[in-house]
Amino acid sequence: MSPEQFLRQIEKQAPKPVYLFLGPEAYMRRACRQALVERVLPPEERESGLTRHDLDEAPLAAVLDDARSFSLFASRRLMWISGAEAALPKRLTAEEGPGAAALAAYVRDPTPGTVLVFDVLRYDFDGDDKPKIERVQKFYSSVPDPVEFRPFTQDASRSLARDLAKRLHLDLGTSELGLLVESLGGDASRIAIEIEKLALFTGPGRKVTAADIASLVPNAQVGNLFTLVGALGRADRQRSLEALDTLLREGVYLPLALGFLGTQFRLARAAHEAGQRSAQQVEAYFRRLGIRIWRDRAEQVAQTVAAFSAPRLKRAIECVSHADIALRDARPDDRVVMEEFVLSLTAGAPN
Numbered sequence: 001m002s003p004e005q006f007l008r009q010i011e012k013q014a015p016k017p018v019y020l021f022l023g024p025e026a027y028m029r030r031a032c033r034q035a036l037v038e039r040v041l042p043p044e045e046r047e048s049g050l051t052r053h054d055l056d057e058a059p060l061a062a063v064l065d066d067a068r069s070f071s072l073f074a075s076r077r078l079m080w081i082s083g084a085e086a087a088l089p090k091r092l093t094a095e096e097g098p099g100a101a102a103l104a105a106y107v108r109d110p111t112p113g114t115v116l117v118f119d120v121l122r123y124d125f126d127g128d129d130k131p132k133i134e135r136v137q138k139f140y141s142s143v144p145d146p147v148e149f150r151p152f153t154q155d156a157s158r159s160l161a162r163d164l165a166k167r168l169h170l171d172l173g174t175s176e177l178g179l180l181v182e183s184l185g186g187d188a189s190r191i192a193i194e195i196e197k198l199a200l201f202t203g204p205g206r207k208v209t210a211a212d213i214a215s216l217v218p219n220a221q222v223g224n225l226f227t228l229v230g231a232l233g234r235a236d237r238q239r240s241l242e243a244l245d246t247l248l249r250e251g252v253y254l255p256l257a258l259g260f261l262g263t264q265f266r267l268a269r270a271a272h273e274a275g276q277r278s279a280q281q282v283e284a285y286f287r288r289l290g291i292r293i294w295r296d297r298a299e300q301v302a303q304t305v306a307a308f309s310a311p312r313l314k315r316a317i318e319c320v321s322h323a324d325i326a327l328r329d330a331r332p333d334d335r336v337v338m339e340e341f342v343l344s345l346t347a348g349a350p351n
Contacts, residue, residue: 001145001146001147001148002147002148003025003028003029003031003032003147003148003149004028006019006032006147007031007032007035010035010036010039011035011039015036015039015040015115016115016144016145017107017110017111017114017115017116018106018107018110018115018116018117018118018143019036019115019116019117019118019143019146019147020084020117020118020120020140020143020146020147021117021118021119021120021121021146021147021149022120022123022125022133022136022137022146022147022148022149023120023121023123023124023125023133023148023149023150023151024121024122024123024124024149024151025149025150025151025152025188026121026149026188026189027152027160027188027189027191027192028149028188029119029121029149030189032147033080033117036078036115036117037050037078040076040078040115041074041076041078042076045074045075045076048071048073048074049071049073049074049075049076049077049078050077050078050080051066051077051078051079051080052079052080052081052082053066053079053080053081053082054081054082054083055081055082055083055084055085055086055087056082056083056086057083059087060087060099060102060103061099061102063079063081063116064102064103064106066079067079067106067110067111067114067116068106068111070111075113076113076114077111077113077114077115078114078115078117079114079115079116079117080117080119081116081117081118081119082119082121083119083122084118084119084120084136084140085120085122085123085132085136087099087103087118087139088135088136088139099139100139100140100141100142103139103140103142103143104142107142107143107144108142118140118143120133120136121149123136124151125148125150151186152186152187152188153186154181154186154293156188157181157186157187157188157191158177158178158181160188160191160192161177161180161181161191161195162177164191164192164195165177165195165199168195168196168199169199169204170195170198170199170202170208171202171205171206171207171208172195172198172207172208173207173208175210175299176207176208176209176210176212176213178297179210179213180194180195180198180213182297183213194216197216198212198213198216201216225247225252225257225260225261226300226303227239227243227246228240228243228244228247228261229261229264229300229303229304229307230303230307231243232307232316232342232345232346233303233304233306233307233308233312234307235345235346235347236346237342237343237346240342240345240346241339241342244338244339244342248335254327254334254335254337254338255324255327255334257338258320258323258324258327258338258341259324261316261320262317262320262321262324264300264301264304265304265308265313265316265317265320266317267286267293267301267304268301268304268305268308268313269310269313269314269317270286271285271286271301271302271305272305272308272310272313273310276302276305277302277305277306278302279298279299279301279302280298281302282298282299282301282302282305283298286298312345315345316345319341319344319345320341322341322344323337323338323340323341326340
């Protein structure tokens, strides 16, 4: 089940005796944990009733033995068991060994007044981690309805940022909101922290600016990347080199910045070839292709389409490819590589 379903469930009915929390997302996990603590433990028993175990340090059998014992100091117990993936046997087996059987026996006959949460945050649901998390799910299959903490989608991250800003009376415009979310990679926990910082920094009544985000938020140099894109589009060599120097002084990781530029140019070329010029057209076009981009990113792509002709977009992608190869050479000077990239792309006037 999703974290939202979990929160609704424990609000309406008594918590189940055993839960499995799966996935790396931290913001909703923190909310679910807090809600479970408040639901299971009265305020006066939260210190004595909350027990923590780590299966990297203690065997599953010892944790289950502790769960079966009654506490002298709390009538109710919540046991938070981190590193739950460590309970799996080292070798792949058909039945996953006695640990899974012992857990299943406990789930069938749990200790009254005790809630166990087995927490697995090491693995994601996709990529190389997928087989690992599937094995975890198999081992803990006796635990009904595992709670899956998947990373926020782009739309969900934007919605969260909008809701948090509204809650804190923070005047955060659409463009600034998009810059914040993209700067933080859509990470919900970081979005919540940075919005609190911005609310304290700006105070009531003042609109958040891109400069505020750049000064307070880590990795918020996206605006300067678009300054570089704009200067490259105008073939303005001096302004392009100045923008590159700003990125260097801000400590931007240049291979990552080059990757961002490559993505921007490829999106712009696709939109250019499809005849999409306005932000509305660009957004609708990529959504039809199954590529979700938010409105301000669509505006940025539209601006790049307007700044670059089709031949120059093709040339830009070629320059990105050459620079990427150069950055992968042994002991490259990243600054020299990027300066050569700027010089190559600004050679001559725009078509």
